Amino acid sequence: xxxxxxxxxxxxxxxxxxxxxxxxxxxxxxxxxxxxxxxxxxxxxxxxxxxxxxxxxxxxxxxxxxxxxxxxxxxxxxxxxxxxxxxxxxxxxxxxxxxxxxxxxxxxxxxxxxxxxxxxxxxxxxxxxxxxxxxxxxxxxxxxxxxxxxxxxxxxxxxxxxxxxxxxxxxxxxxxxxxxxxxxxxxxxxxxxxxxxxxxxxxxxxxxxxxxxxxxxxxxxxxxxxx
DNA sequence: AACACGGGCAACCGCGTGTAC
DNA sequence: CGTACACGCGGTTGCCCGTGT
Numbered sequence: 030x031x032x033x034x035x036x037x038x039x040x041x042x043x044x045x046x047x048x049x050x051x052x053x054x055x056x057x058x059x060x061x062x063x064x065x066x067x068x069x070x071x072x073x074x075x076x077x078x079x080x081x082x083x084x085x086x087x088x089x090x091x092x093x094x095x096x097x098x099x100x101x102x103x104x105x106x107x108x109x110x111x112x113x114x115x116x117x118x119x120x121x122x123x124x125x126x127x128x129x130x131x132x133x134x135x136x137x138x139x140x141x142x143x144x145x146x147x148x149x150x151x152x153x154x155x156x157x158x159x160x161x162x163x164x165x166x167x168x169x170x171x172x173x174x175x176x177x178x179x180x181x182x183x184x185x186x187x188x189x190x191x192x193x194x195x196x197x198x199x200x201x202x203x204x205x206x207x208x209x210x211x212x213x214x215x216x217x218x219x220x221x222x223x224x225x226x227x228x229x230x231x232x233x234x235x236x237x238x239x240x241x242x243x244x245x246x247x248x249x250x251x252x253x254x255x256x
Numbered sequence: 257a258a259c260a261c262g263g264g265c266a267a268c269c270g271c272g273t274g275t276a277c
Numbered sequence: 278c279g280t281a282c283a284c285g286c287g288g289t290t291g292c293c294c295g296t297g298t
Contacts, residue, residue, distance in 0.1 A: 044266095044268095044291095045267075046267090065284095066283075067282090079284090080283095083285085084268080085267085087285095088266070089267095117287085119285075130285095131267085134288085135265055136264090136265095138264095138288095140264085
């Protein structure tokens with residue numbers, strides 16, 4: 030069927046925002062609030078599509094944004110949340126007031142991934158890389174494709190909702206529940222042993238943001254729910 | 257000094273979801 | 278109930294800038 034573009038792009042400006050445009054958008058939103066993003070550019074006198082305005086506001090102009098680099102503690106929390114939620118950046122970002130999903134996603138892709146690899150942790154599964162290889166060996170009778178992440182798992186239950194790490198978790202669980210438990214425990218430990226590695230203190234050593242019990246509870250919301 | 261390269265980040269694109277009609 | 282629309286999300290792209298050669 031196809032979907033109409035969010036706006037006709039003819040005559041609309043793209044690319045980096047100018048200070049002038051920023052001011053127009055800020056002033057308009059502060060004066061009028063946000064009711065319909067589609068109307069914002071028209072009413073604010075901007076040659077941008079509503080989507081672009083929304084993105085600019087959320088990721089850059091919002092007054093409550095916390096600028097500056099993420100702390101190591103925040104990084105560790107991101108790692109733990111990623112182990113739990115996978116690539117659901119908005120969900121992860123909701124735990125960091127003043128941070129945007131885009132910012133966290135970028136930070137993950139550019140820094141944390143590399144850091145985890147250096148530490149020998151698979152950034153997708155959050156398992157130590159050697160252990161992952163062992164599991165692969167142990168289950169060599171299982172067709173390899175069933176172990177791989179399948180982004181286009183069309184027939185997979187809840188396809189399109191679960192992201193890669195969660196899909197993979199589910200696939201693994203289906204052939205070996207014990208692996209899953211080990212994996213889950215491993216995921217939860219990652220943040221902690223990274224802290225040890227880097228000699229930093231972390232409040233989660235004493236008060237983790239979620240418990241193993243929570244993670245094992247299938248009724249627990251986000252990761253298993255479909256909206 | 258000039259160039260190549262890689263990292264970081266802002267912005268765009270396309271799809272999924274919710275909802276009004 | 279089906280359709281169209283607006284919004285939100287995640288993946289990807291492209292530009293800018295710092296660093297290495």
